[in-house]
Amino acid sequence: MISDDYSFILSIFVGMKDDFKHKGLRKKLVDTLKMKGIRDERVLEAINTVPRHLFMDSGFVGHAYVDKAFPIAADQTISQPYTVARQTELLEVDKGDKILEIGTGSGYQTAVLLELGAVVYSIERQNELFKKTSLFLPKIGYRPKKLIFGDGYQGYAEEAPYDGIIVTAGAPFVPKPLLAQLAVGGRLVIPVGEAVQVMTVITREGPKKFVRKEYGEYRFVPLLGDKN
Numbered sequence: 001m002i003s004d005d006y007s008f009i010l011s012i013f014v015g016m017k018d019d020f021k022h023k024g025l026r027k028k029l030v031d032t033l034k035m036k037g038i039r040d041e042r043v044l045e046a047i048n049t050v051p052r053h054l055f056m057d058s059g060f061v062g063h064a065y066v067d068k069a070f071p072i073a074a075d076q077t078i079s080q081p082y083t084v085a086r087q088t089e090l091l092e093v094d095k096g097d098k099i100l101e102i103g104t105g106s107g108y109q110t111a112v113l114l115e116l117g118a119v120v121y122s123i124e125r126q127n128e129l130f131k132k133t134s135l136f137l138p139k140i141g142y143r144p145k146k147l148i149f150g151d152g153y154q155g156y157a158e159e160a161p162y163d164g165i166i167v168t169a170g171a172p173f174v175p176k177p178l179l180a181q182l183a184v185g186g187r188l189v190i191p192v193g194e195a196v197q198v199m200t201v202i203t204r205e206g207p208k209k210f211v212r213k214e215y216g217e218y219r220f221v222p223l224l225g226d227k228n
């Protein structure tokens with residue numbers, strides 16, 4: 001978690017400021033998210049805390065608190081704050097929950113989950129992003145349990161079962177290993193579809209009982225498979 005002391009140290013030693021201007025812009029972003037229907041106060045507080053501007057590529061820093069996705073390295077994007085907030089809300093994270101994230105990207109969603117007190121495992125398939133974000137997150141005080149360079153279609157069986165799994169890229173189908181790695185009572189939040197994705201929540205209600213609900217359309221970069 002980022003404390004005021006920590007952000008002061010950041011500004012001096014790392015050259016990464018989080019000043020009153022950023023905090024003011026974040027508050028406005030939170031107001032926008034409330035207007036768009038985000039209700040979970042803990043999620044809103046996490047968005048209010050994570051300094052999104054530090055996760056952006058330099059050319060877009062000035063837009064960090066606009067509710068939009070922006071390019072990051074490796075032709076990927078940092079997700080729109082509304083999408084991050086909505087997926088996190090749907091995940092229903094409790095403090096101490098073990099969460100698997102598919103698609104670490106910039107690490108912004110990872111940081112939001114950590115602010116909620118989750119124990120986070122996160123998988124990234126692109127080495128450039130994996131390396132960059134692995135170095136960056138601890139620098140600003142965020143410590144996921146493990147960042148994994150690998151293929152999110154397979155999940156991460158070594159640490160299963162998970163209380164929640166969140167997929168932050170568009171999946172053409174629901175990968176079976178992710179269902180198998182959910183704890184009973186756990187939730188998988190996954191955008192499913194090709195050009196357009198439907199935000200889908202699958203709850204494991206019993207060893208063989210999965211209940212599926214849908215929450216509207218989104219547009220994500222694709223979950224990359226073996227050949228792309």
Ligand code: SAM
Nearest residue numbers: 078103105106108109124125151152168223224
């Ligand atoms: N959570 C990210 C954030 O906050 O910046 C969102 C990043 S972006 C929308 C989706 C990410 O999923 C990209 O970093 C991409 O490289 C990654 N990705 C795509 N296919 C993947 C796969 N099969 N396994 C793991 N990560 C994958």
